[in-house]
Amino acid sequence: MKSTVDFIKMKKANEKIVMLTAYDYPSAKLAEEAGVDIILVGDSLGMVVLGYDSTIAVTTEDMIHHGSATRRGAKETFLVVDMPFGSYHGSADRTLTDAVRIFQQTGANALKLEGAGNVVDTIRLLTGTGIPIVAHLGLLPQSASVVGGYKVQGKTAEAAQQLIDDARACEAAGAFMIVLECIPYQLGEQVAAAVSIPIIGIGAGAGTDGQVLVYHDTVKYGSHHVPKFVEAFADVGTVIHEGLKKYVSSVKDGSFPAERHRFTMKEEELTALYG
């Protein structure tokens, strides 16, 4: 199992870090077998697994339920779990209660929070408590409705400077890694150069220290709206669709189950039954 220190070494050595989301036992198992460095139980769970149209409805209970299933599928991989909407913006007590529950009950190695500003104090509080923290800057899905939707962030010099300052503040508060979402590639390079902790990009170009993608987007598994920055590396949706259609037609036409699927009762038992 890698540690937070290993990821900082990978950045120094220019070795790309691969993060992928997973949400349950089989997806975690396949992610681990593929050799990803970090599994993220993202609150994208809300969209790709639970069928909501944003991450807002996802609860701490949801993250514990799916985070612990993910851990059971990937015992050897560094596991990060998202804190969901509303679980870290109230009192320090509430934040600490939810963070400790998610961290303890899922067996995660770290938690992830969106934003800087007031969240910087929360990063300090949680790392001080002993919970490693991944920050998340750029496009922040949990507050997308405040900025008018899912848009590319940091396009002006002013916004870019703010983002660089925010990244430095997250590092100073104790975050060991930052996810950077949906920003110009030039800014991705700048942020990666401005801090000594690894920057994991999604829609942030090739100049970051690593990449993260959503599992279902990566293999085209029931994902609907796919952003420009996503590449589908397989099409399992079509494979599953074809397989399920075959199952339906095989039962309908009587070709399934076949002789090899059946169990047999001995002749004498049949005679005893019917006489």
Ligand code: KIV
């Ligand atoms: O929830 C999620 O999947 C994420 C990644 C897109 C970084 O936060």
Ligand code: NA
């Ligand atoms: Na997320």
